[in-house]
Amino acid sequence: MTTLDIPDDSLFGIDNLPYGVFSTADSAPRVGVRVGDSVVDLAATLGDDVFAQPTLNAFMAQGRDRWVEVRRQITELVQGDVDAAAVFAVDEVTMHLPVDVADYVDFYASENHATNLGRLFRPDSEPLMPNWKHLPVGYHGRSSTVVVSGTDVIRPCGQRKAPAQDAPDFGPSLRLDIEAEMGFLVGVPTKLGETITPDQFADHVFGAVVVNDWSARDIQAWEYVPLGPFLGKSFATSISPWVVPLLALEAARIDTPTQDPEPLPYLRGEEKWGLDIDLTVEWNGHVVSRPPYAQMYWSPAQMLAHTTVNGATASTGDLFASGTISGPEKNQRGAFIELTWGGKEPVQVGDETRTFLEDGDDIVISATAPGPNGSRIGFGDVRGRILPATPPVSTC
Amino acid sequence: MTTLDIPDDSLFGIDNLPYGVFSTADSAPRVGVRVGDSVVDLAATLGDDVFAQPTLNAFMAQGRDRWVEVRRQITELVQGDVDAAAVFAVDEVTMHLPVDVADYVDFYASENHATNLGRLFRPDSEPLMPNWKHLPVGYHGRSSTVVVSGTDVIRPCGQRKAPAQDAPDFGPSLRLDIEAEMGFLVGVPTKLGETITPDQFADHVFGAVVVNDWSARDIQAWEYVPLGPFLGKSFATSISPWVVPLLALEAARIDTPTQDPEPLPYLRGEEKWGLDIDLTVEWNGHVVSRPPYAQMYWSPAQMLAHTTVNGATASTGDLFASGTISGPEKNQRGAFIELTWGGKEPVQVGDETRTFLEDGDDIVISATAPGPNGSRIGFGDVRGRILPATPPVSTC
Structure with a gap:
């Protein structure tokens, strides 16, 4: 387990928590959240397949109540101990188009x-x-x-x-x-x-x-x-x-x-x-x-x-x-x-x-x-x- | 087995053979070809899963050589005996949007x-x-x-x-x-x-x-x-x-x-x-x-x-x-x-x-x-x- 380093002046502190789609050299694109200079693998940490997908679309379709609940879960997660295998340095991952764009x-x-x-x-x-x-x-x-x-x-x-x-x-x-x-x-x-x-x-x-x-x-x-x-x-x-x-x-x-x-x-x-x-x-x-x-x-x-x-x-x-x-x-x-x-x-x-x-x-x-x-x-x-x-x- | 009735003056004779996506009361949308006033289920007759899908996209992506070959197969198919269970009257099926439209x-x-x-x-x-x-x-x-x-x-x-x-x-x-x-x-x-x-x-x-x-x-x-x-x-x-x-x-x-x-x-x-x-x-x-x-x-x-x-x-x-x-x-x-x-x-x-x-x-x-x-x-x-x-x- 590890704890996340979040500098006080980070633009990616716990008030932000933006979502993206990332991959590493030996893994497929999936959903992560950015915290400080780290990317946390949400499929691995929250155990929900909606985050194992190569776009945010499925999660985005779930609606506001669900967005609020997941944000609460992530806020809790990133302030505690996180599985070190689910944390990556932001400059070591490849970022992908986060959504399958409709219109x-x-x-x-x-x-x-x-x-x-x-x-x-x-x-x-x-x-x-x-x-x-x-x-x-x-x-x-x-x-x-x-x-x-x-x-x-x-x-x-x-x-x-x-x-x-x-x-x-x-x-x-x-x-x-x-x-x-x-x-x-x-x-x-x-x-x-x-x-x-x-x-x-x-x-x-x-x-x-x-x-x-x-x-x-x-x-x-x-x-x-x-x-x-x-x-x-x-x-x-x-x-x-x-x-x-x-x-x-x-x-x-x-x-x-x-x-x-x-x-x-x-x-x-x-x-x-x-x-x-x-x-x-x-x-x-x-x-x-x-x-x-x-x-x-x-x-x-x-x-x-x-x-x-x-x-x-x-x-x-x-x-x-x-x-x-x-x-x-x-x-x-x-x-x-x-x-x-x-x-x-x-x-x-x-x-x-x-x-x-x-x-x-x-x-x-x-x-x-x-x-x-x-x-x-x-x-x-x-x-x-x-x-x-x-x-x-x-x-x- | 059945043979297809294709009136001489049909606008959907063997020179046409347009593709569409159809369903019946008890089956999911899939690809068919229109011949006269009949729809022939291509997944059932050609045994290719590309036609079991609810849009033509996968087939359309296969390219011209494949389009030519499938057209040859269908031309042969509809002039011979066809499995009666794969043939539907055009006014008994529901037609769907044939493609997942990109741009x-x-x-x-x-x-x-x-x-x-x-x-x-x-x-x-x-x-x-x-x-x-x-x-x-x-x-x-x-x-x-x-x-x-x-x-x-x-x-x-x-x-x-x-x-x-x-x-x-x-x-x-x-x-x-x-x-x-x-x-x-x-x-x-x-x-x-x-x-x-x-x-x-x-x-x-x-x-x-x-x-x-x-x-x-x-x-x-x-x-x-x-x-x-x-x-x-x-x-x-x-x-x-x-x-x-x-x-x-x-x-x-x-x-x-x-x-x-x-x-x-x-x-x-x-x-x-x-x-x-x-x-x-x-x-x-x-x-x-x-x-x-x-x-x-x-x-x-x-x-x-x-x-x-x-x-x-x-x-x-x-x-x-x-x-x-x-x-x-x-x-x-x-x-x-x-x-x-x-x-x-x-x-x-x-x-x-x-x-x-x-x-x-x-x-x-x-x-x-x-x-x-x-x-x-x-x-x-x-x-x-x-x-x-x-x-x-x-x-x-």
Whole structure:
């Protein structure tokens, strides 16, 4: 038996207890919980087969009462003696995509981001569309290309047309970008025709992850009218491996910014689901932005209510992301197209300058939130490195 | 043993042999093939467990050589004596969703449809966007609400804003519509970073179905800028239960209409993948339109090449649909918004007139294609009936 070392200032103390799927050299992927710098094998310690599976889906489907009970069991477990064979150093395990992603929806819930993008993509129009303050604008993304942190991102090829060109050409994206977002995972599903109100959010949503919604701006700008982004986004979406349960985010819950006009009744609730989460974006090891989730106009509870108000099914494993998180300050912008104002204002990245991503660049987005009693909890990192467009560019 | 009765004029003769998933009162869903008005249980007759599963996914993943071999076996089987216990009348079985849908993408490949919708949604602009003739425009839809023919469609609620209104209101869609489409199912997957050329289409795509992409035009018109359709489409997408293998469509293969400008090289191929498929739309039993797939500008091979050109994964069970099929004539339009020109020109439906769908309305879309030696093959029907918005409208 062993006891777990949990430094007082750890972002993964007993107030956090995020779930992930890990494997070791001689064992298959299964569910673990992170405590300090250790991963505890839950199948081995709790003796429940739901944790012996390679995704969190089965556990997430069991519902809130069960999530509360397991969290209680884990809290007790990790403060006592733990079977040493069930404990691994976090840097000795391989982390896997924690869920089998069902539908993936990406929102556009930051007023600063939507305004900035409107100015950049449609300079001759009002930046914010008339619908933006009435509903959380969102669209479906590609589920099969949601990948776990650490997965390399191959620079995508596609059609690009600069304003001066008569016709599009084809090649590697020259304006490869990130979007720093938070993502939410549905545990308890609905049937076709059912809806989820904002106040039912915590009965359905299991937890949250950090998301990098990689974006090829040149491909996106040419393709996106009138049906929205497609290949400019579908090549990869990275998520952090540790799913922080909503149950750990009680101290982070805040009001959203004032919503004016008042949303329609189906988007109103009594519960606060704004979240005081601070993100950090590092470009090749240098912090370039600190996006504040607290300023997001629409809450994730409103996003889910909107998604299901037409009766669309919510499934175990649904991932919905917030859209880029950008604050009002330049150094709070969560996408490089905003940070560099369309590439016109390069940023300093250590000794170099950058506009968009270059091959070999490494991006790490991390997030923390307040825990109880002044503690802080961490979401860990979502990391990705850019690989060159693959062979050969002439046919790509 | 029994022999199968296959009338000479059957749309389900031995040149067709579509696959589906069926069950009987006392047996679980499993794979069958349709022959005339019979369903033959493939798990029982071919003795392969891949057909004992509740979806076609495992079989679709086995690849083209295997698809050819199984088709040969079935052709031989159904022309000889068949175990009577493995044969069921088609109207005595329950048909199920034939695949576990991975990602769902909907295209916009009919020039007539895109032009008509452009005129209706954006009357002050060029109807066709500048990108339309350079790439098959498409977007991701909601996989979890793809349902099998016969599933009732509950009228969705959502935000609607007529031009004369200052702000949106909320309620049941008043402009509920159909889109008559063909859909294609991916069998053989790719890895992240791989691409599929147009000439590799038949190595990856298993077969085709008829699709009804139900659309709430009032919800769609208000929500769709700038990220595309979301709740206006995500409440239901119906597909026909019988998957016609590509191998049955050899005689239907034709050139697409002339593509001018010539597409970029990644969208070119030697193989013809235009398809001479005729659709019929029946509204409460009355034929109101006959959309011609032959006139679709982009081929399904081009759609798949485009989807994967950025390295996005193709998965077993991916469904991609053509978008509404509309010919140049009014009675060839595959959506009611076009057929009634935005509701301004009601159509005669038996003794009544209609603009958009009313509660209780029943829609059947069917399709046929040429088979070898002058025969015709059928895709069967995709049917759906509209149920009223559910309880109560005041909260919906």
